[in-house]
Amino acid sequence: MAMAAVPMIIMMAASTAVSVYSSVRQGQAQSSALKAQQQQQRQREEQLRTRALQDEAARREELASNLSTIEAIRAGRGLSQGSPTALVIRDDLTNDAMDDMRVSRLNILNGAESARQSAEQSGKAASNALTTGYLGAGKSLLDFGASMAGGMSGGSSLSAFNKISRSGTGER
Known part of the structure; x- marks a missing residue:
């Protein structure tokens, strides 16, 4: 390996490190945002369930009041309640x-x-965002490793991994 190649390798390694860090941080940030959204949706669900109970209680009170009013009017007029x-x-x-x-x-x-279903979807999306960040970091590391292996063996910088990832199934 020529001495001129060392600075290039260092720059590639630094670039890869930045790419790895960026992918992981981006996945973590998206995951955190989606988890916060999930929490808000869970709170909304609880608020709505409480509101349903409160609404039912208020309607029962209104019904009881209306029935009492009708009975009072009938009794005041001397009409039979039965x-x-x-x-x-x-x-x-x-x-x-x-x-x-x-x-x-x-x-x-x-x-x-x-709201419950939205919270569930946000939770799954948070997990997927984190996984995607780590997969992006892994891909950057694999690309770096493949280019280092290709550079040391004198082959082209396009590794078998890159060929597979670009074509979806690999070249035959």
Whole structure:
């Protein structure tokens, strides 16, 4: 190996080291950002689940208040609370309120489920970003090793690894 080649090798090694560091840091940064996003989505899910419970409780209170008001009005007029008309009105009001309550609860819980799924996807993406960073670093190291092996054997700087990675299956 000629002395003139040593500075070139040092520059290639330094370039490879920077590339490795950059790939790893980029993967870590993306992973951290996605984990923060995942945490926000989990918090959103919990907020929505709590909101569903609060909404249901408020609607039950409203129903109880409405039923009490109807009973008070009927009692004030001297009407029987056990008449068929009173029972139908109470049942209709109760059924409508319960239907509204279920629909509202399901809508809110669907939002919570969507947030949960988004959090899960962000977690997977965070893991993939970290893996991609390490794979990029590994590729840089392999490229450097291949060019060093090719340079020492007097072959071309295009290694078998590069041929495979460029064609997808390797040259035949």
